[in-house]
Amino acid sequence: MEGRLINSSSSLPDTKSAPEADSSVLQIWGGQPLRGHVKISGAKNSALVIMAAALLCPEDCRIRNVPLLADVERMGQVLTTLGVRVERQDDALVINAKDFSTSKAPYELVTQLRASFFAIGAILARLGIAQMPLPGGCAIGARPVDLHVRGLQAMGAEVQIEHGICNAHLHGNNRRLQGAKIYLDSPSVGATETLMMAATLADGETVLENAAREPEVVDLANFCISMGAKIQGAGTSTITIQGVEKLHSTDYSIIPDRIEAGTFLMAGAITGSEILLSPVVPEHLFPVIAKLREVGIPIFQEAADCLRVAPASVIKATNIETLPHPGFPTDVQAPFMSLLAIAEGDSLINETVFENRLRHASELNRLGADIRIKGNVAFVRGVPMLSGAPVRGTDLRAAAALVVAGLAASGKTTIKGLSFLDRGYDRLDLKLQQLGAKIQRLSEAEAGADFAPLSEN
Numbered sequence: 001m002e003g004r005l006i007n008s009s010s011s012l013p014d015t016k017s018a019p020e021a022d023s024s025v026l027q028i029w030g031g032q033p034l035r036g037h038v039k040i041s042g043a044k045n046s047a048l049v050i051m052a053a054a055l056l057c058p059e060d061c062r063i064r065n066v067p068l069l070a071d072v073e074r075m076g077q078v079l080t081t082l083g084v085r086v087e088r089q090d091d092a093l094v095i096n097a098k099d100f101s102t103s104k105a106p107y108e109l110v111t112q113l114r115a116s117f118f119a120i121g122a123i124l125a126r127l128g129i130a131q132m133p134l135p136g137g138c139a140i141g142a143r144p145v146d147l148h149v150r151g152l153q154a155m156g157a158e159v160q161i162e163h164g165i166c167n168a169h170l171h172g173n174n175r176r177l178q179g180a181k182i183y184l185d186s187p188s189v190g191a192t193e194t195l196m197m198a199a200t201l202a203d204g205e206t207v208l209e210n211a212a213r214e215p216e217v218v219d220l221a222n223f224c225i226s227m228g229a230k231i232q233g234a235g236t237s238t239i240t241i242q243g244v245e246k247l248h249s250t251d252y253s254i255i256p257d258r259i260e261a262g263t264f265l266m267a268g269a270i271t272g273s274e275i276l277l278s279p280v281v282p283e284h285l286f287p288v289i290a291k292l293r294e295v296g297i298p299i300f301q302e303a304a305d306c307l308r309v310a311p312a313s314v315i316k317a318t319n320i321e322t323l324p325h326p327g328f329p330t331d332v333q334a335p336f337m338s339l340l341a342i343a344e345g346d347s348l349i350n351e352t353v354f355e356n357r358l359r360h361a362s363e364l365n366r367l368g369a370d371i372r373i374k375g376n377v378a379f380v381r382g383v384p385m386l387s388g389a390p391v392r393g394t395d396l397r398a399a400a401a402l403v404v405a406g407l408a409a410s411g412k413t414t415i416k417g418l419s420f421l422d423r424g425y426d427r428l429d430l431k432l433q434q435l436g437a438k439i440q441r442l443s444e445a446e447a448g449a450d451f452a453p454l455s456e457n
């Protein structure tokens with residue numbers, strides 16, 4: 001089958017590249033109920049880390065159900081610069097790290113894509129040395145990597161951070177990382193994934209205590225196990241990895257994206273629609289389904305991998321606290337805030353995972369919402385109706401929240417910041433169009449919208 005090699009000059013087919021996306025906007029005429037079935041793509045936060053894990057194996061790895069995202073393209077470019085072959089074949093990637101030799105990841109790519117930093121564990125495990133630029137902060141917070149670094153040091157790596165580069169190498173004449181018992185101060189998804197990858201080829205047993213339990217962590221473990229890794233306990237707070245000498249090729253399909261599914265559940269709920277979503281893994285969405293039912297949104301499991309959301313007579317207020325899995329996912333907090341903006345009554349949202357992930361509130365207020373922020377808490381007073389306006393997405397999930405709100409707002413909403421959206425959603429506007437939404441992607445000039453400056457909060 002003819003594939004498409006991903007390299008530094010390639011760009012995503014049929015969606016805009018980042019610069020074009022930045023000058024494009026989404027225009028939505030709200031109030032249109034949705035109907036039909038939406039296909040949920042593969043999970044972004046599985047795809048990115050599993051692409052990094054393919055570095056552990058010197059043979060072909062086929063990864064299926066990989067979403068078409070700017071971040072996936074960018075991760076492919078990071079791997080390519082490390083000497084890895086990355087080929088897109090329809091919904092699959094074929095990755096071969098046989099000739100993977102360069103331990104120095106490209107600064108400009110890594111600083112744009114935090115997930116690429118997680119590859120440090122795999123690079124170190126394969127080559128015994130890694131020079132990885134620090135991912136740096138982003139719109140939602142400082143995003144430090146101290147838990148990743150401390151874990152690698154516990155496994156026998158020397159790690160120095162200078163000039164924004166994380167330089168890691170094995171001690172003296174150690175040929176491999178050493179298994180270790182590691183306690184994570186907080187159940188960091190990325191640190192759990194970095195250390196799990198490093199441990200698969202380490203000498204001896206590694207135990208990760210207080211590990212993250214997200215479904216994407218389990219997906220990564222299952223991918224590594226399919227290559228011959230020995231991992232137990234993924235999905236619990238204690239993960240045990242017995243290091244092996246070598247891993248072998250695999251053909252693996254990643255899980256559906258629970259965050260994309262949660263976003264579409266919000267889109268159906270806020271527009272009073274009946275839509276079907278599949279494939280999904282319902283238990284990955286239990287916290288989201290529970291809170292939606294609590295506010296009065298009927299949700300039905302139509303099949304093992306299919307959910308149906310139906311219109312609610314009233315959308316009630318509630319309180320939400322974002323937490324590590326199995327708590328309410330921080331990545332669905334912004335779209336849920338859009339829904340609560342038109343609930344009956346006052347809601348409270350406490351964002352406990354990231355220190356600056358409420359910036360979408362001020363943009364929702366431009367659409368007529370009544371939200372006040374105090375520290376990491378949003379006080380949302382429900383209003384009867386939102387009204388369309390020009391707004392800007394400040395990060396990936398904030399942009400998604402504005403799309404969800406625009407679907408319900410009366411009149412026209414114009415949304416800037418599509419380079420964020422294209423990072424994490426596989427053709428969101430096309431999927432919404434197919435559900436009947438009046439949404440289109442235009443150049444800023446065609447849209448003729450004037451955007452007020454972003455408010456700082």
Ligand code: EPZ
Nearest residue numbers: 045115143144145146147148188189190191331353354396
């Ligand atoms: C992953 O980020 C996801 N990204 C995020 O999704 C998600 O929001 C997050 O997990 C939480 O679920 C990918 O998987 C690529 P963390 P990650 O390490 O691994 C602090 C999206 O929208 N921390 O669990 O970076 C950190 O600052 C993205 O798809 C440390 O202090 O998240 C944060 O406050 C956004 N030191 C908290 O832990 C560390 O060494 C949770 O971060 C690592 C993290």
